[in-house]
Amino acid sequence: MLKIHFTPEDLARTRISAAPQPMWEVLLSVYRLRGREGGAIFEEWRRSVAQAAHVTTRLLADLAPQSGYAVDFITPTLRNLSLSDGLEALRRTPKQRLKADLTVLAGHRRLPAWTSGLAEGRPETLTRLADSVERYFAACLAPYWVRICGRVEQERARQVKMMTEEGCEHLLARVHPTARWNYPVLELDYPVDQELRLNGRGLCLAPSFFCWGLPTTFLDGELEPTLVYPIEHKVGWSVGGGTGRPLTSLLGRTRARVLEVIGERPGTTTEVASRTETSLPTASQQAATLREAGLITSCQNGQSVLHSITPLGLALLAEG
Template identity: 40%
Template sequence: MLRIHFTGVDLARVRMAGRPDALWETILSFHRLRDRRDVRLFGEWRTETRSRLNSETRLLGALIPSRGYFPDFLTPAEGRYGWDVGLDALRGIRAERLRKELALVGGGSALSPRLREFADGGTAMLPRLLRELRGYHRAAVEPYWTHIQAQIEAERAARGRALLDGGADELLASLPPGLRWRAPVLECDYPADRDVHLRGRGLLLQPSFFCRRTAVTLHDPELPPVLVYPAAAEVSHTSAGIEACRPAGSDDQRVRTLGKLVGHTRSVVLRAIGDGATTSELARRAGVSLASASQHACVMREAGLVTTLRRGNAVLHTVTPLGAALLKGGAVAS
């Protein structure tokens, strides 16, 4: 179990990441690619990703074991500002830190020949690592980025509501299963027994699409504290997995469903969602019945314009990047 210990200052410094972290998503997706579980969520994604992979990933495979520790330097704090910024930070890693963290891969046992080569080569090996990361990211993460963004935005909306309703205490208590707030300690299901003391530094909560079952944190206690946790699953009457988010132009059903959206009422309903709305709030804002609001939200969810997450006994609808683009252009108004 992981136990994160808060002080009063830490509670005041809890914050939600403003966007998905491309490096965390890339590294965690590499775990999902080799994992045979969660077929409903990732089955087709695995097939599509493998068919697109035409670059070397052997170094990544050595650095990221199927289980256990992977180097902290793969997910620098700067990554939350964007993919390129994160790669620049990784490019600047110092040789001493690189060797120190490589020594921890595999639980302290002797390094594999590939990792030994990397450790001996030091920072001169970083260009090869960056090439593998870029190639893998293009195949596995980039085609699905819009969907990943939508899921993280929906998660942020749900946690933001909890924060507004009851402050940091309610925010931490509202986190998905596997994370339990027992003030002043946040307990997380974890493969090892570990305590993290924040010591007034606060905590960055980073929801992740590819993080599953257990949260993840950095090994080095001196690095800026971050907790990467599984974003809540989307509520859907069709597909709950990444299969619902094909790269642009590859899903005929998405195109057919979009055709249902033309009309004044759905334009009003989509705009009424705003920064997030429950079904009852949506019905009230749009001036439609509860059943009608639910039906419109369902159609828009199938079309990729809305993401719906369950929060307690209610569901929270948020507009996806596609839905926001349509609203901005007035594409759904009649």
């Protein structure tokens, strides 16, 4: 059982993560690759990334055995939720944190030889690990990242509405099917007995695409308190690529494609035109329509206009 102890200050400071956390999704997706949990939900994705995963997950698997403890430092806590910032934080993990986490891991299993360089904080070993994570993300998660973000955003929007209309305690009582809220303690089913005292720091609620079954958190209670928990899924989320027919029918082929490429990553009008193989005036016109519909935002970026997708746009893409 996991027991999380709140104070009034903690309730006021509890928040919902603004977006999926890439490093957590990396870690939890590795578990989904090696296990059979989730059945039909993840099976097509497993098959589609199997070959790439085979050559990119070895270092990650060494630090996150299929059962039991996974090192805390693989999922650094950040307010800026980008993969690049997560990788940079991983490269700069303090030696004390590396040694402490690996000592805990060594109590559960025999560590491979390469982790000795990690325990010593060698920059080249940390870089090797970060590069491995980056290759894994590019091969196994990046092709689906828009859909992953969209589904998480749908759940996040639902929970933000619940918190706004009914309060934080109402949300905590429903954050997971096993949640039991009795102020000042939130209890959840958990693989081991663990207690987390927030002590005024608040709690970051992080809905996760690849979390399955029970929620998870850091072992070290001194790290920023974070509760990662699963969202609901739909079978077939990973099948096919590109924009689905319903979205194309709603927006039109060109406009749907413009929304998709902006969802993949923000871009200037020129970049959007290039990536969608349309003219600059067409890209500008389609972006303006999407902006008026609240699906993207646009802001001046030097001499260019930078377009970014909104949560509503992500949620629409997730439905395809």
